[in-house]
Amino acid sequence: MPRFIDISFPRRSRFMPRFAALLCLCLLQAGCNDGPSPMENAPQVRYTAIAPERLVLTSELPGRVAALVTAEVRPQVDGIIQQRLFEEGAPVTKGQVLYQIDPAAYEAARNTAKAELEEALVHAAAQQKRETRARVLAKANAVSQQEWDDTVAEHGKAKARIARAKAALETAEINLNYTSIKAPVSGRIGRSAVTQGALVTANQTNPLAVIQQIDQVYVDITQSNASMLRLRRLAAALGPAWGKGTTGARLILEDGTPYAAPDPEHGETQWHTGDLLFAEISVAQTTGSVNLRALFPNPEGLLLPGMYARVLIEEGVIENALLVPQRAVMADGSGRHFVLTLQEPETSATAQNAALLFTVQKKNVELDRPFGNRWLVRSGLEAGDLVIVEGIQKAIPDGKAIGEQTPDDTQDSGAAQNSKTRDGQ
Structure with missing residues (x-):
């Protein structure tokens, strides 16, 4: 018969006090540890405080410079160029x-016309004398009525011949005068398309040179129809003075520099402003854009036709x-923009530690337009509002986040943008 020995009770009586002591020790140790604090688990972010500021709203549109007056120089008679009497790129006067075209043939034509006029005058004088004698004879019934009528008609023809000869002489003198090709307007002339000895024809397709007036210039502005409507409503609301003088358009040149002149009195640069003109009366159907025009002074000749600005x-x-800041703005799946802000700080800042524990909150925002990097x-x-800009x-x-304010890096860019806005944007 097998023998069973009960050893459970002695083991239980031996290990129970030890197990209870170990359990109490673990509970005591657990009670002494409070666990990690929220400051340790919270991510660290940087934020910037949103402050209101004065801002000038502007629109920046592409433009192309055009001359105020453009005149193409073309010959009005045929001939050979004898001389070019101007310096390319120099100013010329009207x-x-x-x-100078070779005038020999046109001088001969003028002399011929002058001789024909003298001949017509002599013939008319002879006919006048004949008519005078015929009148005396007609009163005495010494000539027939037919002869008298023929004499009067011949005298009238002689007078008409004089008028025709005068017109021919005038035409010859005009053509002779056209051999000296003159500037139709004052301005700055470009390069010459022909040289001495070239054959030119009257009203030819290619101009000999182009004269442009650039003391004042147009800037043709291309913009959308919606932008044009907004500007027209603004002009209607602010009156005819808007868009002219100090509130007029301003230019940024292609190299990024403002179109301005130094002001010796104040030690600053003074913007050249232009008057805004609503010149276009139709919208391009293919692009939906409309052209605006602004008139700018150009005293230094810096703006050249065709230049982009x-x-x-x-x-x-x-x-x-x-x-x-633009880096703080994000978009969700539906395309809406939002930012993360910090709310309700739970710890106070000290001189040694400026980090605070905040609650993160999402805020949807509606944006208008960019200004620099904002x-x-x-x-x-x-x-x-405290907007997170780093650690987004x-x-x-x-959730929670440890927030620390960023250095005021946006103020410099904002000040630069506001300065640009005040002066030219």
Whole structure:
């Protein structure tokens, strides 16, 4: 018969006190450890405080410079160019002789016309005397009525011949005068398309040279129909003075520099402003764009026809504009823009540690337009909001985050943008 030995009770009586002591020790150790604090688990982010500022609203549009007056110089008679009497690129005045065509043939034609006029005058004088004698004979019935009528008719023909000879002489003199090709307008003349000895023809297709007036220039601006409607409404609301004088259009040249002149009195640069002209009366059907025109002074001749420039048109002023850094703005799956803000700090800053524990909150925003490296916020933010600009990927909406204010790096860019806005944007 097998023998069973009960060893459970002695083991239980031996290990139970030890197990209880070990359990109490673990509970005591667990009670002494409070676990990680929220400051240790929260991600670190940097934020910037949104502050209202004065902002000048502007539109920046592409433009192309065009001369105020453009005149193409063409010959009006045929001939050989004998001389070129101007310096390429130099200013010329209206009526100045630019080219000289060989006048020999036209001088001969003038002399011929002059001789024909003298012949007509002599013939007319003879006919007048004949008519005078015929009148005396007609009163005495010494000549027939037919002879008298023929005499009067011949005298009339002689007078008409004089008029025709005078017209021919005038035409010959005009053609002779055309051999001296003169400047039709004052301005700056470009390069010459012909040289001495070239054969030119009257009203030929290719001009000999082009004269342009650039003391004042047009800037043709291409913009969308929607932008044009907005500007027209603004002009109607602000009156005829808008878009002219100090509120006129301004230029940024192709190299990025402003179109301005130094002001010795104030030690600053003074913008050259242009008057905005609504010249176009139709919209291009293929592009939906419309052309505007602005008139700019060009005292230094810096603006040349064909040059590209950006035109800044002032639309208005927002006294308390809210701007948010572009790097802080994100878009969700539906295309709506949002930012992450910090709310309700739970710890107070000290001189040694400026980091605070915040609650992360998502805010949808509606954007208007970019200004430098920032967006103009139309709605969704308020002054004083703390917007996360660094560590956005680590921040979770409705979660916690350790926030530290960034250096005021946006102020410099904002000041530069506002300066550009005040002066030219």
